[in-house]
Amino acid sequence: MNKPESDPVNLAAEVTVTTIKVSRDPFINNSYMVRDPRTGKALLIDPAWDMAAYERALEAASAELAGILITHAHPDHTDLAAPLAERYRCPVWISHQEAESSGFRVPTMRTFGECAWEAGGIPIRPIITPGHTPGSTCYWIGQALFTGDTLFIEGCGLCPDRAAAESMYSSLERLKRLLPGGVRIYPGHSYVQPPGLTFEKVFDFNLYLSFSSAEVFANFRLRPGQSKAAWMAFS
């Protein structure tokens, strides 16, 4: 494991992470609630489909929703962003690059580049990781990294073409340079292993972290014969 590129601003933050699993055939998604136990303020990441699940999670934790973070603009990660933002009167954050490339818009949307910021007093460091989509973003909060469809425990998100696959390779290589091994990985979808494994442990399961060139990585990522079911599951 390489040394981190720089000292992250947010590693000191103490937050709790609750996984909120939601589904709508054929998708099964992991969304997350991040809560600061000192203040009760919370963030939701990639909420979709099941409004009652988020209401229950917030209520059970006596949490006050301070904002919504979107890893990328695909509908299974954004479906409830607007209704939740309206109901709880909070902002929705998405990277500028992702908003521009997808056309995603909600009334309380705010965009960012790669500067760290705080929401509800919770420090957030965004890492823009193009590949699955042009502005896909991983959010580094405390000792957790929320990776959307960039990095799964056993793989990575699908890429629409060779340029995107090469971008995904660079994004994963960047995460390898940046992240300490103890950071816990919370992906947008789970397959066998549960979310929350340490980055160090993810290397035991994830072939996509082991390629030595963008070309070989892209050949594998774009290999023929991947089924439509796999495409749906990894989208």
Ligand SMILES: [Fe+2]
């Ligand atoms: Fe996706």
